Amino acid sequence: MIRGFFRLVGLLLLAGSFIFVVYDGARWVADQALQFTRFGQFWNDVHQSSQAAFKAWIEAKAPFLWDWIVTALLDQPVFAVLGVLGLLLMLVFRPRKPLIGYSRD
Numbered sequence: 001m002i003r004g005f006f007r008l009v010g011l012l013l014l015a016g017s018f019i020f021v022v023y024d025g026a027r028w029v030a031d032q033a034l035q036f037t038r039f040g041q042f043w044n045d046v047h048q049s050s051q052a053a054f055k056a057w058i059e060a061k062a063p064f065l066w067d068w069i070v071t072a073l074l075d076q077p078v079f080a081v082l083g084v085l086g087l088l089l090m091l092v093f094r095p096r097k098p099l100i101g102y103s104r105d
Contacts, residue, residue, distance in 0.1 A: 010089030017083035039081045040074030
């Protein structure tokens with residue numbers, strides 16, 4: 001049950017990644033300039049106060065994490081972040097291989 005839920009979430013993240021690839025591609029055709037939507041910009045547009053609260057929480061716990069890891073993640077394109085996260089969920093929660101020669105009770 002849980003495995004199927006997380007696979008569904010991974011599939012939805014992959015679908016969101018594809019949507020952002022199409023969105024950025026359409027913007028590229030319209031503007032004649034390739035500009036990817038950054039994950040930090042997208043998060044800021046969706047819910048600005050949660051990003052500020054997350055920054056305050058991370059800086060209180062481990063300030064080096066914000067400077068090194070989170071800012072690097074926020075500078076990546078949205079389709080890459082969603083795609084990698086979706087692929088990880090799909091791989092981690094994939095169905096088990098059937099055992100050959102053994103029966104599961």
